[in-house]
Each structure stands twice: as C-alpha cells, then as structure tokens.
Amino acid sequence: MRFSLRQLEVFIATARHENVSRAAADLAMSQSAASGALKDLESQFDVQLFDRRGKRLQLSELGVQLRPRAENLLAQARELEQALTGAEVAGRLQVGATLTIGNYLAVPMIADFRRRFPAADVALTVDNTEHIADKVAAFELDMGLVEGELNHPDLETRHWREDELQVFAAPDHPLAGRRRLTDRDLLGLEWIVRERGSGTRQTFDRAMHGILPDLNISLELPHTEAIKRAVEAGLGVGCLSQISLVEAFARGSLVPLAVPGRDFRRRLNLILHRDKFHSAALTEWLGLCEQSWADRLPGTDSRVAGSTEQGKQ
Template sequence: MRYSLRQLEVFLATAQHDNISRAADTLAMSQSAASGALRELEQQFGVRLFDRLGKRLRLSELGRQLRPQAENLLAQARDFERSLAGEEVSGRLQLGATLTIGNYLAVPMIAAFRARYPGADIALNVANTATIAEQLASFELDVGLVEGEFYHPDLETLHWRPDELQVFAAPGHPLAGKARLADRDLLGLDWIVRESGSGTRQTFERAMHGILPDLNIVLELQHTEAIKRAVEAGLGVGCLSRISLVEAFARGTLIPLQVPGRDFQRQLNIILHRKKFQNAALKRWLQLCREAVSDTLGADTDTQRGPGAGPDSPD
C-alpha cells in the first residue's frame, strides 16, 4: 500500500482547517511532520490535492473528489480497530442539532446514549439548519437533527418526528382572552421571531403566506429563550415550537394564542452525508432516534386516553 492512514489523517485535517499548522495541532504533530506527510502523499502519486494560496490551502478539484473516500477509509479503519479491541460501540460522535432540538430533545437522548454505551462519547454542536447542513456537507459532523428544509446533493434527509409551532403571548396581552385570532388580528401584532436560515423561521413564513409582507416584525433573535423573555416582557408575540413552550405554559408566564386558520405543522428531520461510512456508534444513535419517536408516540397515546385508561379501555 503506497499511502498510510497517518497521511489520510493529515489530508483530512488540512481539508477541514485550510491550514497545515492547525491541522498539525489537531493531530498532535509538528508542522514539519504534517507538511512532510502531505507532500509525500502528493509526490507518491504525482497529484496536487491542494491549491496553495499563501499560508492557506484549498482543496483542489481532485482533493474534493477524494475527500469522501478518505473520510470513509479512515472511519472504517477506526471502526476495525475498535472491533479488534472488543469495543462494540466506542469513539466520538459529532452531532449537530438546531436550537429547539438541541435545547429540548437532544440532551436527554445523549444521556441515554452514554448510559447505554459508556465507551462512546457525543459532541453536540447547536446551530441553525443552514449551518448544520453546511457542516455536515464538509464532514465536520456525523449526523444532524434539524427543523428546517433545505436541499444539498450530498445530503440525505430522513423524516424523524412531527412538530408544530405555537403562537404565544404574555398573560397580560390585549388578545390573551380571545378564543381565536383571524388574519386581521395577526396583522395588528408586533412579532418577535427567529432569524432567517432557521427552521422555525421557515415554518413561520410558510404558515403566514399571503400576509407575511404586511406583518410587523419588530425583533429577530437567534435563541428561543431570548424570544420567550422578550414576549414575557411585553415587547410583542412570538411563534416557536410547542416543545420549547411546555414549561412556560405550565408556569403561566406565557399563554398560547389560537390561530386555527394557519398551518404551523412541520417535520423534524435527520440529515446524513450520502457518502459517509456509518460506524457502530452512528448506527446505534439512529436506532435511539427511532426509539425516542416510538416512546413519544406511546406517551401521547396514553395522555389522550387519560390517566386511568388501559389499552382496551373504550373511548
């Protein structure tokens, strides 16, 4: 074999950082050793994997084509090493999640995963849908859990679980006692919403089709908690996932506003790179995602039946 796994590590780290010094740091190598490994790899095959732009290195067209294969070769080698050591599920899983999922769903799932597979670890990166998709496409993440819709030729989208946005206000809002809001009510409100590029904003804009240009959006904030605090302070009304509002509604610090004429339903999704090798840790994480949906649907069914109803209880 005319290349080594160490050379692949240097190639991939350089592709991620666009800089040989930072690549060497991540691999605990000297800069000269990393440069030598990369140079030797290129010279062995008479190819150029990077274009040199001063101190920055950018993947050449050939480098971009070979990167997915290198990622998979290295992932399979690490998986093989763990199998030799008798470790079924171990190593580090890079998870990306959008804000609602990261703050309200992912953390208990990570705790369950670590309890089940103590040899494995998960690093969680929370960002909006556009950022998660970009990081997954560049192999910085292994899997993404997102709220938004997007298209990327290298990424695969799997439907995960349903969700729904909810319009809400502070208890003292003038429309707090109204049974349902019509479009004319929506047009008279001050809105505090998520930023463009977020899945929540996408769903909000789709739900408000026809009147969106005439809505009075007074604030755009990147964090759900900031939006909730602003609404509690009486600065306007918000629209977020029901998942993120359960505790505030229970405390009575926020109240739901009913908008039956608008569709706020959406789908939460899992995104994967089409060319990425799925090691044991990633496969087990996807299994846990499926189990979490089954548990949620079962809990919802039990709630609808009532506390004393059994599986055969009449409606």
C-alpha cells in the first residue's frame, strides 16, 4: 500500500482546519511532520489535494472527491481497532443538535447511550440548523438532530419526531386571558423570536405567511432561555417549541396564547452525510434515536397540548 493511515489523518485534519499547523496540533504532531506527511501523500501519486490561498489550504477538486472516501476508510480502521481490543461499540461520536433538541432532548439520550455502551462516548455540539448542516456536510459531525427543513445534495434527511411551536406571554400580558388571537391581534404585538438560520425561526416565518412582513419583530435572540426571560420581563411575546415551555407553564411564569388560525406544526429530523460510514457506535446511536421517537416528554400532553386544544374549540 502506497499510503498510510497517518497520511490520511493529516489530509482529513488539514481539510477540516484549512491549516497545517492547526491540523498538526489536533493530531499531536509537529508541524514539520504533518507537512511532510501531506507532501509525501501528494508526491507519491503526483496529485494536488489542496489549493494554497494565502495561509489557507482549501481542498482542490480532487481533494473534495477523495475526502468522503478517506473519512470512511479511517472510520472503518478505527472500528477494526476497537474490535481487536474487544470493544464492539466504542469510540467517540460527534453529534450536532439544534438549540431546543440539544437543551431538552439530546442530553437524556446521551446519558442512556453511555449506560448501554460504557466504552463509547458522545460529544454534543449545539448550534442552529444551518450551522449543524454545514458541519455534517464537512464531516466535522457524524450526524445532526435538527429542527429546520433542509435541501442539501450531500445530506440525507430522516424524519425523527413531531413538534409544534407555541405562542406565549407573561401572565400579566393584556392578551393573556384572551380565548384566541386573531391576525389583527398578532399584528399588534411586539415579538421576541429566534435568529434567522434557526429551525424555530423557519417554522415561525412559515406559520406567519401573509402577515410576516407586517409583524413587529422587536428582538431576535439566539438562545431559547434568553427569549423566555425577555418575555417574562414583559418585553413582548415569544414563539418557541412546546418542549421548551413545559416547566415555565407549570410554574406559571409564562402562559400559552391560543392562535388557532396558524399552523405551527413541524418535524424534527436526523441528518447524515450520504457518504458517511456507519460505525457500530453510529448505528446504535441512530437506533436509540428511532426508539425515542415515540417517547413522550412528561407533561407535554396535558399542560401544553391541552392549552392549544382549548384555543381550537
């Protein structure tokens, strides 16, 4: 064999960091050793894997084509190494999740996964849908759990579970006792919403079709808890996943507002790179995700869904 796994590791790390120095640090190598490994790999096959653009190294067209194969070959080699040591489900998974999923769904799933497979671990990256998709597409994450809709040529999207957004306000808001809100009511409110690029914002914008340009968006915040605190302080009304509001509704610090004329339903999805090798750990993690699809979070059906149904009567 004319190349080594170490050379492939340097190639992948350099593609990820677009810099040999950072790739070397990631692999605990000297910069000269990493540069030599990359140079040897290119010279052995008389190819150019990167285009040099100043201090950045961007994958060449050939490099882009070879990266998925190199990623998968390394993943299979790691799995073989784990099998030789007797650990069939081992290693570290890099999972991405959007804010609502990361804060309210992913953590108990990770705890369950660790109990089942002590030799394996899951590292969680929380970001908005757009950024998680970019990281999965770049092989920086093994898979993603997202709230938004995607149409990416390199990504496979699998329906995971249902969700629904809920409009809410502070208990002393003038409309808190209103049985249902009309479009005219919605236009008169000050809204505190998620930033563009998030799945929650995508669903909110779609639900508000026809009146969206005329809504008073007073604040855009990148964190669910910050939006809840701002609404509690009386700065406006919000619209977030029902999953994130269960405890606040139970405490009475926030109250749901019924908007029966708007459709806030959405799907939560799993995303994977189409060329991603499914290691034993990734396969088991996906199985756990599918198993949790039908699980219900305590309280969501009685406290949140019930308030929505009241508005539909």
